Amino acid sequence: MAERRIRVMVAKPGLDGHDRGARVIARAFRDAGFEVVYTGLHQTPEEIVEAAIQEDVDMIGLSSLAGAHRFLFPRLMELLKEKGVEDIVVCGGGIIPKDDIPKLKEMGIKEIFTPGTPLNQIVEWVKENVKPRGSG
Amino acid sequence: MTDSTREIVKKVLEGDIRTVARLIRDIDDNMPGIRDVLKALYPHTGKAYVIGITGAPGVGKSTLVDQMIKHLRQKGYTVGVLAVDPTSPFTGGAILGDRVRMQRHSMDKGVFIRSMATRGQFGGITQATRSAIDVLDAMGKDIILVETVGVGQDEVDIVKTAHTTIVVVIPGMGDDIQAIKAGILEVGDIFVINKADRDGADRTLMDLRMMLEMETDRERRDEWAPPILKVQAVFDIGVEELLETIERHRSYIIERYGDLKLRSDPKRVKESLIQMLKDRLFETFLERISKSGELERRVDEISKGILDPYSACDILLKEHVV
Structure with missing residues (x-):
């Protein structure tokens, strides 16, 4: 029987080595019934985008705790456009100053989740905003 | 079309x-x-060489695959990878984390890596994985590595798809070797003891050798006795030897069967056709009784004690199949 599952990628761009948050999120996504591709630490935007294409994910969740959002998030958005896969929803989470959020949203990042956001709120947001490809 | x-x-x-x-x-x-x-x-399809890598969780399959990709690329082969991880039986979700160990190859155009979830199939390798192998084959990948969750006997499935099946174990897993001898021992063309710098590697080697020597299948005993290799995948020790051993196995298959076309082997063809039929039949049947509401009706009757499950099966099958 045909059944679309939501496929997401959880990725950590940049050099900070703290992936507890990313792992917790990955686990919450799994428990919500999503298929979660986890790429691990220290990823370049190029690697993330290439992996997202090969894995055919509907969403990329980026975790950033040390400023990577300022340089690597924009680069990633550029690459998605270049490769013609801007239909992939991108959201971010981590230590991201409030002042930076409008700029990030302007470049196409759909949502930013800051510390303290309940997991179920993030999961609900994904269910609301990310539709598996081809499911209308 | x-x-x-x-x-x-x-x-x-x-x-x-x-x-x-x-x-x-x-x-x-x-x-x-x-x-x-x-x-x-x-x-x-039918051009690619398919290698299955299986073994219990944590033995280092993904790390081994990562190193194998490196060596295969150096030799000029293009590589497709299918990394299969289990779907949670409770939520239907899955964390596909094998890629973590292989991400350094993601920018290499000669490598295509895809994570797949088992989605509730019992075997580690599902029909979807088989079809995905065909797709990577058709796209022109020379070598396809299929990494599956090593959970025991279900892994026997992989043999029907792979040319060479590698079973990975680690030292100190005495009990696990006991467990695998029921199923996995028969499917391994090559055995890898990974993390071989750990205590007990020689003991594991001896245990494995002894079990393999008790093999009663003549072909496996006399023609291709599965080699056992000590490997430290993280340090890239023993990986080159593994690839040489795979190469030897490949030559053996050609010598023994005339070519590498598994699909011309009637035994394998029959097995995969039956499997495909089984899937299709079941899917069609389940869809039909779900849509018509009959499934729910019978479930309801069984829960209320009006009907027993054996009779429910008889009724459902009689109406639709027999």
Whole structure:
């Protein structure tokens, strides 16, 4: 029987080595019934985008705790456009100053989740905003 | 064939990454129309060499695959990887983390890596994985590595698809070797003791050797006695030897069977055809009784004690199959 599952990628761009948050999120996504591709630490935007294409994910969740959002998030958005896969929803989470959020949203990042956001709120947001490809 | 099917087939044969990625998703999700694509791709398959890598969680399969990719690329082969991880039986979700160990190859155009979830099939390798192998084959990958969750006997499935099956164990897993002898021992063409710098590697080697020597299958005893290799995948020790051993196994298959075309072997053809029939039959049947509401009705009757499950099966089967 045909059944679309939501496929997401959880990725950590940049050099900070703290992936507890990313792992917790990955686990919450799994428990919500999503298929979660986890790429691990220290990823370049190029690697993330290439992996997202090969894995055919509907969403990329980026975790950033040390400023990577300022340089690597924009680069990633550029690459998605270049490769013609801007239909992939991108959201971010981590230590991201409030002042930076409008700029990030302007470049196409759909949502930013800051510390303290309940997991179920993030999961609900994904269910609301990310539709598996081809499911209308 | 519709225009869109023709277009997909053309792009797969050209090796277009996005088309392949999307097609595998459609196969996974069992979307309408995929069978036509697979039918059209079938004549273009059978060229790739398929290697299965299996073993219990944590033995280092993904790390080994990562190193194998490196060596195969150095030799000039293009590589496709399918990394299969289990779906949670409770939520239907899955964390596909094998990629973590292989991400350094993600920018290499000669490598295509795809994570797949088992989605409730019992075997570690599902029909979807088999079809995905065909797709990577048709896209022109020389070598396809299929990494599956090593959970015991179900892994026997992989043999029917792979040319060479590698079983990975680690030292100190005495009990696990006991467990695998029931199923996995028979399927391994090559055994790898990974993390061989750990205590107990020689003991594990001896245990394995002894079990393999008790083999009663004459072909396996006299013609291809499965080699056991000590490897430290993290440090890239023993990986080159593993590839040489795979090469030897490949020559053996050619010598023994005349070619590498597993699909001309009637025994394998029969097994995979039966498997495919089973899947299709079950799927069609389940869809029919779900849609008509009969399934729910019988479930309700059984829960209320009006009907027993044995009679329910009889009734459902009588109405639709027999």
